[in-house]
Amino acid sequence: MTKDGRAVTAQSEDFSAWYNEVITRAELADRGPVRGTMVIRPYGYRIWELLQEELDRRIKATGHQNAYFPLLVPASYLDREAEHVEGFAPELAVVTHAGGKELEESVVVRPTSETIIGEMMSRWISSHRDLPMLLNQWANVVRWELRPRTFLRTTEFLWQEGHTAHADAEDAMRETMLALRIYTEVARDVAAMPVVPGEKTPGERFAGAARTFTIESMMRDGKALQAGTSHYMGTNFARAFGIRYAAEDGRLETCHTTSWGMTTRMIGAVIMTHGDDRGLVLPPRLAPYQVVVVPIGRGEEIAAAAARVAERLAAAGVRVHVDDRPQHSPGYKYNEWELRGVPLRLELGPRDLAAASAVLAWRIGGEKENVALADLEEIVPRALDEFQDLLLRRAADFRAAATSAVDDWAGFRAAAADGWAAAFHCGEAACEQQIKAETAATARCVPNDAPEAEGTCVRCGRPSAYGKRVLFGRAY
Ligand SMILES: [Zn+2]
Structure with a gap:
């Protein structure tokens, strides 16, 4: 409890404290003993599993196959792509000793897998008939974080990484945009996050990529969070690893490759997109429990009725939990499940039971209402769909209100102070740096x-480089 009796610090008071308290009190994650590592607790891990199921289904439905590559990569592999090694060198964990002696060649713990997958693709691809090669892996990666934040930047995190090889630029770009579309849909339809898909400016590109695309999401403190990225590598990695194929006319050609990833960072994004001063608010499609049933009073009859309700809802495909802990009052339970973000609550007491009804309460956005027990299979799934839609609308409205098109520097500063600024930009890296230095x-x-x-x-007055406005904001 905070000093004034609230479960968590108010967002407006200290957003960062609010975020950390929600993670701890909702039992999503804990800190690991090695700095920057996190332990994902069962409630948080279930959110990840639900996201994973939705994403994996879409990845497979678009022709990709899952595979698994080793955690350990020869250090020399990273050296083969100059920009890649330069970008990742400061974050690498390097194994120099193993089996009781110093290794002849150092081994890195993968920060990402372009290099090892590139090496294997070069062995597996020889003809145009082998293309496209569409792979995905679910894995953990390690990037040594100097400023760790649970879920957002952790030394070890979980993700999927898609890696594909294509005959030409056109096919590889089609793949790059396909992955971006999958991410956009998962964010919108599963996480209720209305993201903005777009291309990174050259200064914000992935190390070694020719083009990087992103989905950007606005958090409730007005900051941006990059929620997934898709990269067109051109032939950079294919040249470094010799991924070549014999074309139909027999000539040896170099492949064009892509990679794309979405990570456990999405859990942090969900927390900061939907949460409020009472804690977590979960979109039903990612909620470990979509409905919690709270029996009021201790009679056997109530307990049996609550169990029956849960059974019926589970049979209707709803993730339901009965909180029958005898040591806690109903009020205590309401607060706890609100803090943990459960979308709907059903209260079931003797009077409700006598009237063959229950009280349905929404985590946000709805009045308490009496609902007939006989209609639960119809009412609850519909309410969950409405709740999901409500969160998406609410997040879209919030972002729209905090985004301004600006054409002068004073307007830019004001817009970027607590939201996003849509402005023309010259495309020069030095100008971007200047903007960052002055406004973050x-x-x-x-x-x-x-x-x-x-x-x-908007900063230097030179002509715009992109033919449209660029979105600027402070970011996680
Ligand atoms: Zn400029």
Whole structure:
């Protein structure tokens, strides 16, 4: 409890404290003993599993196959792609000793798997008939974090990484955009996050990529969070690892590759997109429990009725939990499940039972209402769908209200102080750096669906480089 009796610090008071308290009190995660590592607790891990199921289904439905590559990668592999090694060197964990002696060649714990998958693709691809090669792996990776934040930046995190090889640029770009579309849909339809898909400016690209695309999401403190990325590598990795194929005319050609990833960071994004001063708010499609049933009073009759309700809802495909802990009052349970973000609560007491009804309460956005027990299989799934839609609408409204199109520097500073600024930019890295130094805002993306427009750079006045406005904001 905070000093004034609230379960967690108010968002407006200290957003960062609010975030950490929600994670701890909702039992999503704990800190690991090695700095920057996290332990994902069962309630948090279930959210990840639900996201994983939705994403994995879409990845497979679009023709990709799952595989698994080793955690340990020869250090020399990273050296083969100059920009890649430069980008990742500061974050690498390197194994120098094993089996009781110093290794002849150092081994790195994968920070990402382009190199080892590139090496294996070069062995598996020889003809145009082997293309496209569409692989995905679910794995953990390690990037040594200097400023760790649970779920957002952890030394070890979980993700999927798609890696594909194609005959030409056109096919590889089609794949890059397909992955971005999958991420956009999962964020919107599963996590209720109305993300902005777009391209990163050259200064924000993945190390070794020719083009990087992102989905950007607004958190409730107005900051941006990159929630998934899709990279077109050109032939950079294919040249470094010799991924070549014999074309139909027999000539040896170099493949074009892509990679794309979504991580446990999404859990942090869900917390900060939907949470409020009472704690977590979970979109039903990611909620470990979509409904909690709280029996009021201790009679056997009530307990049996609660169990029956749960059984019926489970049979209707609803994830339901009965909180029958005798040591806690109903009020205590209401607060706890609100803190843990459960979308719906059913209260069941003797009077309700006598009237063959229950009280349905929404975590946000609805009045308490009496519902007939006979209709639960119809009412609850519908309420869950409405709740899911409500969260998406609420997040979209919030983002719209905190995003401003600006054409002058004073307007930019004001917009970027607590939200996003849509502005013209010259495309120069030095100018982007200057903006970051003065406002802490970075170019989040050039939105794919922004209307074409011309203007002059909001900072330096040179002509716009992108033919549309760029989104800027402070970011996680
Ligand atoms: Zn400029």
